[in-house]
Amino acid sequence: MSAGAALLAARAAAGRRIRNGLLATAEWAAPAAALALGVWALRRGDAADIGSLGLVTALRPELYVALALLTVSFLHGILRTQPASDALLAAHVVVLVVLLFGAAPIIEPLPRVISGWLHVGFADYIARTGETLPDLDARFSWPGFFALTAMATRLAGMPDAMPLLAWAPVGFNLLYGAAVFRLARATSTDARTAWLALWLFLPANWVGQDYFGPQAMNYLFYLVLLLVLLRWFQPVRYGGRYVERSPGSPAGLLPRLLRLPPRPLLEPMAEQAGPASLVGLVAVVLTVFAASTVSHQLTPVAVVIGVGALVLVRRCTLRTLPVLLAVMLMAYISYGAVAYWSGHLHDMFGSFGNVSGTINNGAVERVRGDQGHQTVVLLRVLLAVTVWGLAAVGAWRRLRRRDGDLGLLALAGAPFLLLAMQSYGGEIFLRVYAFALPFMAILLAALVAPAWPARRRLPGALVAGALSAVLIGAFFVARYGNDAFEQVRPADHRAVEWLYAHAPAEATFVSVTSNVPWRAQAVEQYEYRPVGQDLGPTTVPAIEEEMRQNPRGGYLIITKGQFVFAESFLGKPPGWGEELERQIVDSGRFKLVYSNSEARIYVLGGIEGSGP
Numbered sequence: 001m002s003a004g005a006a007l008l009a010a011r012a013a014a015g016r017r018i019r020n021g022l023l024a025t026a027e028w029a030a031p032a033a034a035l036a037l038g039v040w041a042l043r044r045g046d047a048a049d050i051g052s053l054g055l056v057t058a059l060r061p062e063l064y065v066a067l068a069l070l071t072v073s074f075l076h077g078i079l080r081t082q083p084a085s086d087a088l089l090a091a092h093v094v095v096l097v098v099l100l101f102g103a104a105p106i107i108e109p110l111p112r113v114i115s116g117w118l119h120v121g122f123a124d125y126i127a128r129t130g131e132t133l134p135d136l137d138a139r140f141s142w143p144g145f146f147a148l149t150a151m152a153t154r155l156a157g158m159p160d161a162m163p164l165l166a167w168a169p170v171g172f173n174l175l176y177g178a179a180v181f182r183l184a185r186a187t188s189t190d191a192r193t194a195w196l197a198l199w200l201f202l203p204a205n206w207v208g209q210d211y212f213g214p215q216a217m218n219y220l221f222y223l224v225l226l227l228v229l230l231r232w233f234q235p236v237r238y239g240g241r242y243v244e245r246s247p248g249s250p251a252g253l254l255p256r257l258l259r260l261p262p263r264p265l266l267e268p269m270a271e272q273a274g275p276a277s278l279v280g281l282v283a284v285v286l287t288v289f290a291a292s293t294v295s296h297q298l299t300p301v302a303v304v305i306g307v308g309a310l311v312l313v314r315r316c317t318l319r320t321l322p323v324l325l326a327v328m329l330m331a332y333i334s335y336g337a338v339a340y341w342s343g344h345l346h347d348m349f350g351s352f353g354n355v356s357g358t359i360n361n362g363a364v365e366r367v368r369g370d371q372g373h374q375t376v377v378l379l380r381v382l383l384a385v386t387v388w389g390l391a392a393v394g395a396w397r398r399l400r401r402r403d404g405d406l407g408l409l410a411l412a413g414a415p416f417l418l419l420a421m422q423s424y425g426g427e428i429f430l431r432v433y434a435f436a437l438p439f440m441a442i443l444l445a446a447l448v449a450p451a452w453p454a455r456r457r458l459p460g461a462l463v464a465g466a467l468s469a470v471l472i473g474a475f476f477v478a479r480y481g482n483d484a485f486e487q488v489r490p491a492d493h494r495a496v497e498w499l500y501a502h503a504p505a506e507a508t509f510v511s512v513t514s515n516v517p518w519r520a521q522a523v524e525q526y527e528y529r530p531v532g533q534d535l536g537p538t539t540v541p542a543i544e545e546e547m548r549q550n551p552r553g554g555y556l557i558i559t560k561g562q563f564v565f566a567e568s569f570l571g572k573p574p575g576w577g578e579e580l581e582r583q584i585v586d587s588g589r590f591k592l593v594y595s596n597s598e599a600r601i602y603v604l605g606g607i608e609g610s611g612p
Contacts, residue, residue, distance in 0.1 A: 075464050119161075187408045394447045
């Protein structure tokens with residue numbers, strides 16, 4: 001080669017390096033720009049603008065621009081001929097988690113969801129005393145999460161878990177995302193399918209059970225346990241990653257029922273592991289399940305059902321594992337949760353087999369409250385049914401491509417058996433959706449391309465873009481639609497802080513609904529009485545009677561957050577709270593001892609021990 005040709009070749013190589021460097025910079029600039037623009041837009045949001053549809057009314061349009069940029073960049077990265085690097089795709093996912101699940105902690109001044117505040121109080125009690133109080137609250141019969149939190153906060157030198165409250169959903173969803181991606185890789189032939197399944201899972205996870213509490217940690221346990229079984233305990237262990245199953249096998253039964261072409265199906269195989277490693281993995285499964293059993297009432301049941309489904313379709317070699325897990329669960333309930341079940345047998349088994357009643361309690365009866373709340377509930381039902389319907393179409397497409405992973409289909413359908421057990425306080429519909437969602441998201445990804453590389457990338461990109469737009473757009477209403485009352489108002493919090501600073505120990509705190517940010521501390525030192533939680537009338541004599549019963553004194557706390565909750569969620573008429581407070585003042589039997597812009601505290605006038 002002449003010197004001139006060598007020089008030209010060197011210049012061409014340098015040009016290619018420059019172009020590749022500029023392209024890489026542009027690719028990484030997209031998630032960075034989306035993050036900067038999205039956070040800027042969220043910081044400009046005002047919690048005072050939150051209306052009956054929740055947080056969505058406080059969001060600025062620039063946030064949607066950021067999410068659109070992020071979505072286009074991500075889909076370009078997975079649908080092009082040579083997919084983007086895993087690091088770049090992971091960066092897009094992290095930004096999506098921050099913008100979706102970090103919206104509330106960025107806009108709202110205090111951590112949302114009062115149940116999370118209560119969980120801080122439970123952990124604080126265990127940290128202070130080293131004991132539980134199963135007679136105080138049923139959740140103390142499953143103290144695993146609270147004990148772990150107490151230990152972690154003390155080791156970290158934290159006074160309590162309150163600093164973890166606001167950003168817990170972001171942390172949990174990052175962990176969920178990692179588990180869902182590995183689940184999708186265990187049931188897919190290409191990493192792009194797994195990335196797309198993860199991308200769709202995140203905005204579809206609007207259920208809101210990822211706030212600081214046992215259910216959030218146990219959802220991670222659920223994903224990890226099933227991941228171990230799917231990756232290492234499948235029945236076929238020879239040759240290659242996929243193996244053909246004949247149409248006469250259990251894997252071929254479903255295609256015959258659906259009248260699909262009579263061809264052998266391809267099923268994913270287990271990853272190779274030595275005997276010692278398999279023993280260790282079994283120990284991991286049992287340890288994770290034991291931790292779940294002592295931490296949550298429902299998740300271990302969902303695990304037993306899921307593992308049983310895997311065994312039933314011959315996708316788990318540990319054939320006796322469901323029996324062993326069921327024995328562990330019943331043993332703990334029989335001995336560790338006696339304080340709960342001894343007085344709540346009807347709550348545990350009263351609705352067993354009553355599917356229609358459970359659905360009615362979990363979905364139909366929740367369509368109440370003001371117009372905004374009814375719209376949110378109906379959107380949630382519609383969104384869940386849409387996800388399930390599209391996942392069914394995706395499953396059909398996978399089967400047509402001979403991708404016959406019955407384990408995936410079994411895990412997507414098994415949680416629906418929970419509907420036949422109990423209503424779980426009216427939340428079983430949400431929990432079924434959550435437990436099935438990781439596997440539904442994998443089936444949703446098949447709507448874009450059941451096999452890679454996709455032969456028609458433009459239609460795939462359009463379908464993926466439409467799915468992403470619908471799920472992300474609906475996410476902010478479905479997840480944050482209750483923030484009119486799920487947000488914690490600073491004025492309400494200041495009133496509660498005054499109570500703890502001035503009320504004597506063992507006094508009674510009375511409220512007109514349960515929507516009060518109390519019990520984050522001193523859960524055992526006071527009596528807490530929300531008297532207007534049901535749909536019946538709340539009267540001044542009933543409030544007065546509740547306050548008189550305690551010789552240590554009673555304090556009535558009335559806040560705007562309680563009024564909004566009563567009207568938006570309980571269906572009380574507009575102005576109900578203000579009218580009740582007027583009756584309290586006009587009775588002449590109550591004395592105002594604290595007041596701010598949105599909260600008042602009253603004691604009974606002339607009752608010894610009731611004053612500050």
